[in-house]
Amino acid sequence: MTTPTHDAAQRAIALRAEIAEHNYRYHVLDDPSIPDADYDALMRQLEALERAHPELVTADSPTQRVGAAASADFGKVRHEIPMLSLANAFEVVDAADDRERFPDIVDFVRRIETTLGVTQPAFSVEPKLDGLAISLRYENGQFVRGATRGDGATGEDVTANLRTIKSIPLALRGAGWPPVLEVRGEVFMPRAAFEAFNAAARERGDRTLANPRNGAAGSLRQLDPRVTAKRPLAFYAYSVYLPPDAEASLEPTHSQSLQRLREWGFPVCPEVDTANGFDGLIRYYRRIGERRDSLPYDIDGVVYKLDDYEGQRTMGFVSRAPRWAVAHKYPAQEQMTQLLDIDVQIGRTGAVTPVARLVPVEVAGVVVTNVTLHNADQIARLDVRVGDSVIVRRAGDVIPEIVRIVPERRPEGTQPWTMPTHCPVCGSALEKVQKVKRQTKAGIEYEDSVAWVCSGGLFCPAQRKEAVFHFGARRAMDIEGLGSEWIDDMVELPFIRRDGVARPLAGPADLYYLTLDDLTELRRLSQEREGHVPETVRKGKVATRWAENLLESIDRSRATTLERFLFALGIRDVGESTAKTLVRWFGGLDALMNASADDLRQVPDIGPVVAGHILAFFAEPHNREVVARLREGGIHWTEAPPQQAASGVLAGKTVVLTGSLESMERSAAQEQLEALGAKVSGSVSKKTSFVVAAPGAGSKLEKATELGIEVWDEARLVAFLADHGAGS
Ligand SMILES: NC(=O)c1ccc[n+]([C@@H]2O[C@H](COP(=O)([O-])OP(=O)(O)OC[C@H]3O[C@@H](n4cnc5c(N)ncnc54)[C@H](O)[C@@H]3O)[C@@H](O)[C@H]2O)c1
Numbered sequence: 084m085t086t087p088t089h090d091a092a093q094r095a096i097a098l099r100a101e102i103a104e105h106n107y108r109y110h111v112l113d114d115p116s117i118p119d120a121d122y123d124a125l126m127r128q129l130e131a132l133e134r135a136h137p138e139l140v141t142a143d144s145p146t147q148r149v150g151a152a153a154s155a156d157f158g159k160v161r162h163e164i165p166m167l168s169l170a171n172a173f174e175v176v177d178a179a180d181d182r183e184r185f186p187d188i189v190d191f192v193r194r195i196e197t198t199l200g201v202t203q204p205a206f207s208v209e210p211k212l213d214g215l216a217i218s219l220r221y222e223n224g225q226f227v228r229g230a231t232r233g234d235g236a237t238g239e240d241v242t243a244n245l246r247t248i249k250s251i252p253l254a255l256r257g258a259g260w261p262p263v264l265e266v267r268g269e270v271f272m273p274r275a276a277f278e279a280f281n282a283a284a285r286e287r288g289d290r291t292l293a294n295p296r297n298g299a300a301g302s303l304r305q306l307d308p309r310v311t312a313k314r315p316l317a318f319y320a321y322s323v324y325l326p327p328d329a330e331a332s333l334e335p336t337h338s339q340s341l342q343r344l345r346e347w348g349f350p351v352c353p354e355v356d357t358a359n360g361f362d363g364l365i366r367y368y369r370r371i372g373e374r375r376d377s378l379p380y381d382i383d384g385v386v387y388k389l390d391d392y393e394g395q396r397t398m399g400f401v402s403r404a405p406r407w408a409v410a411h412k413y414p415a416q417e418q419m420t421q422l423l424d425i426d427v428q429i430g431r432t433g434a435v436t437p438v439a440r441l442v443p444v445e446v447a448g449v450v451v452t453n454v455t456l457h458n459a460d461q462i463a464r465l466d467v468r469v470g471d472s473v474i475v476r477r478a479g480d481v482i483p484e485i486v487r488i489v490p491e492r493r494p495e496g497t498q499p500w501t502m503p504t505h506c507p508v509c510g511s512a513l514e515k516v517q518k519v520k521r522q523t524k525a526g527i528e529y530e531d532s533v534a535w536v537c538s539g540g541l542f543c544p545a546q547r548k549e550a551v552f553h554f555g556a557r558r559a560m561d562i563e564g565l566g567s568e569w570i571d572d573m574v575e576l577p578f579i580r581r582d583g584v585a586r587p588l589a590g591p592a593d594l595y596y597l598t599l600d601d602l603t604e605l606r607r608l609s610q611e612r613e614g615h616v617p618e619t620v621r622k623g624k625v626a627t628r629w630a631e632n633l634l635e636s637i638d639r640s641r642a643t644t645l646e647r648f649l650f651a652l653g654i655r656d657v658g659e660s661t662a663k664t665l666v667r668w669f670g671g672l673d674a675l676m677n678a679s680a681d682d683l684r685q686v687p688d689i690g691p692v693v694a695g696h697i698l699a700f701f702a703e704p705h706n707r708e709v710v711a712r713l714r715e716g717g718i719h720w721t722e723a724p725p726q727q728a729a730s731g732v733l734a735g736k737t738v739v740l741t742g743s744l745e746s747m748e749r750s751a752a753q754e755q756l757e758a759l760g761a762k763v764s765g766s767v768s769k770k771t772s773f774v775v776a777a778p779g780a781g782s783k784l785e786k787a788t789e790l791g792i793e794v795w796d797e798a799r800l801v802a803f804l805a806d807h808g809a810g811s
């Protein structure tokens with residue numbers, strides 16, 4: 084049988100072990116697995132337990148200690164004056180007024196008032212920067228040593244790393260400083276620097292920093308100062324001591340001391356202020372809280388410090404924190420929640436974005452239910468899976484994101500996520516976007532980029548607006564009067580009535596089947612949507628004129644060219660000039676639609692990536708249907724016979740290769756030049772257009788120079804071939 088005390092003892096042991104593990108991960112490894120809010124909740128449970136059972140308090144309880152022991156990787160520094168923590172104040176939700184809402188602050192102020200026999204005491208009020216505390220020692224005005232907090236008594240010697248932070252003065256300015264000075268403050272990573280660092284890391288495919296605090300701690304606690312020097316760290320000072328006598332002070336008040344620090348060249352947070360009594364503190368809390376998102380650094384609260392040093396000495400300390408100061412926390416910027424599913428969203432140009440669906444969670448005052456996962460690579464990097472516990476961060480005006488998963492909480496049987504094969508909106512195949520990786524002897528090498536797209540551009544409802552807009556554009560089908568405002572209404576309002584059903588425009592093909600009645604209805608619906616009562620009078624003539632004009636310009640667009648039509652289809656990477664090349668080569672649309680990969684490879688100027696897009700486009704039955712409907716709707720053009728010979732950028736040119744090419748076989752070079760329309764000849768004459776001279780070139784090069792013929796080196800040839808899509 085167990086007694087309540089026995090249970091409590093067991094619970095305390097379990098909590099201590101759990102908290103110790105989190106302390107180690109947070110303070111030593113700079114790699115916490117749970118958000119601060121959850122850690123704080125564990126600490127509060129332990130505190131409550133120890134309050135109820137004081138006999139359970141042990142000397143090594145996390146409630147009695149600061150941080151974690153210094154890492155053995157660094158030299159140790161004993162703090163002459165201990166570096167303490169701060170008591171935390173939390174908010175009571177559903178409170179009737181501020182005194183009920185912030186009972187910890189009420190107690191804090193009241194204890195000072197009764198102990199000191201004062202009313203409305205003055206406080207120094209400061210943002211609580213989310214970085215890590217350091218202590219800087221100055222002797223005779225020179226920076227001599229800097230240390231982390233460690234367990235409060237002993238920290239880690241990080242002097243060399245601190246020297247790389249530009250805002251830490253190496254020598255003091257002005258005069259009047261005492262021979263020994265110990266300045267404390269926070270090393271932090273400004274938010275913009277953090278975002279830029281992560282963007283670059285993502286680009287390189289490197290691991291990103293989870294948040295600016297971990298970034299600052301991890302960067303400062305590097306064994307190699309050169310690594311620290313590359314990290315964008317900053318520093319603000321927030322207190323000063325005159326060792327060895329912690330009682331001695333520069334000035335009578337803390338705020339005056341901060342002023343002295345400024346004069347000596349220390350950066351002090353510009354938001355630091357003074358305030359009086361409970362109401363003054365809460366005003367400051369709200370003022371900074373409103374600006375929290377727009378501050379250039381992360382803060383997790385504000386700190387109130389009794390300004391008068393004499394009063395501070397009277398108040399004294401509890402085990403791990405002063406009684407004259409308190410940290411008033413804001414809602415946490417990181418929370419843990421569960422990932423329910425990963426959906427993909429299709430953007431208006433077909434770009435695929437995976438989005439995490441979450442169990443709703445409040446992060447820094449906002450309920451978050453969906454967050455973008457950017458791309459498939461990001462998902463792989465985080466190794467985030469459906470069912471995982473994830474940590475969501477929302478700081479500043481940066482959109483919320485998943486910064487890490489909690490591996491310990493992963494349920495059994497989860498699977499790595501894979502990109503769906505088909506668009507969830509239209510069912511067309513999703514394809515991976517390719518980009519040029521590098522050029523080698525064998526030609527251009529492509530690699531998968533992180534991006535995916537829906538191949539149903541013409542048909543996909545998600546891409547409808549963009550598709551219709553592009554289709555009607557001046558350089559495409561040139562449908563005058565088809566502005567984007569009308570397109571918005573067309574794809575959103577059910578104005579097309581057929582067989583008793585009304586529906587919006589499904590895509591460009593529908594344009595060619597519109598009637599006067601449809602457009603009149605569109606106009607009525609869009610006026611209704613904007614809240615105007617449709618006026619019969621105004622509706623009459625003007626509306627009819629508008630509708631007639633639009634129908635006329637649609638009709639005019641029916642007689643077009645195949646080039647325009649191809650461009651209008653919006654096949655990825657098929658711009659006007661590619662459309663021209665394709666038409667010249669294939670002559671007619673059917674030949675192009677039925678072209679194989681091999682056929683497309685023959686076309687000069689069409690690289691394998693574009694060829695792939697063309698194949699994918701016409702392989703999609705939806706797209707073929709749309710093309711057929713467009714033709715049935717009256718779009719027509721005249722076709723010319725294919726001109727496959729002597730086309731290409733080098734058509735009519737005679738090229739001579741000499742010397743031995745280093746980056747490719749001569750036969751490959753010849754093949755590629757011929758594919759671009761060139762005639763490759765063995766001897767130089769006046770008719771030669773240019774000579775490619777590789778290393779070892781001899782008489783042919785001399786002859787070319789003699790005749791004044793253009794000479795290319797190998798690099799130029801390689802670049803040219805690459806530019807013109809020859810190669811693989
Ligand atoms: N997620 C985890 O696993 C985990 C584990 C351990 C600790 N933590 C977090 O660490 C914190 C607890 O650590 P703590 O003991 O350092 O307490 P604390 O961070 O809440 O408060 C003390 C610290 O505040 C900082 N500070 C910022 N601005 C200041 C200012 N103007 N004046 C004075 N100090 C200022 C200093 O670095 C100081 O050391 C909590 O936020 C806790 O959630 C999280």
Ligand SMILES: [Zn+2]
Pocket residue numbers: 429506507508509510511537538539543544545
């Ligand atoms: Zn789609």
